[in-house]
Amino acid sequence: MAAFEYRQALEIRDTLSRYGVRYLFIGKSGAILLGFPDTTQDADLFVEKTSTNGRALATALVDLGFALTAGEAQDIERGRDFVQLKNGPFDLDLVFAPDGIERFEDAWARRVDVEGFPVCHPDDIIASKVAANRVKDRESLPRLQAFRDYWKARHRA
């Protein structure tokens, strides 16, 4: 599996938009879209958990080249809380219920648009990492929090 590329991000953005999927980039991939200089391996999408949205997403993923079985497509339609895809052109995590964020609608209202990419607000990215409380998140949080403060100051100006 090669690294996730910019052109693939554009394909996600354009294909999910075409199918009307409601989602947000979250996690470190979201932070990178916001300008956080760091490295990561995959893209994480926070997806609105409705059957209509899940069905649209499953169709869009097949269009993007993911080899979903009927059962896997059903999992996505149902919105199983965490789906990890390594059966497509890039690695993708679908998160229907991220730690630390109560409702998709709230995160959607706070979203940031980055060249057409819908991205979680940095406060939400940090809230999810704090709540997940993983070793790797704890290590990166101080720098991510400093970036959040920098980003807010820059966007106030």
Place this chain on the structure above:
Amino acid sequence: MLVGVGDLPPREWIEEFEAAARRSLETRFRYAFIHTYKPVLDDAPYRAFDSTSAYRDWCEANLPSWLGYGRV
């Protein structure tokens, strides 16, 4: 690096943020997304969990601790 509440972030971080802000999104992508093999995690093409908590439990039970997916 540990930074306490109320501490100013290291100057080098701010310089990195400013440098990143000057790059195009495409360039930021090229620098940010890498791929290295992660044992166990990369060995199945598909996984799904009924709760994020179940996924975290699975990570703790199955992944090497050095990957950092365990909870603190």
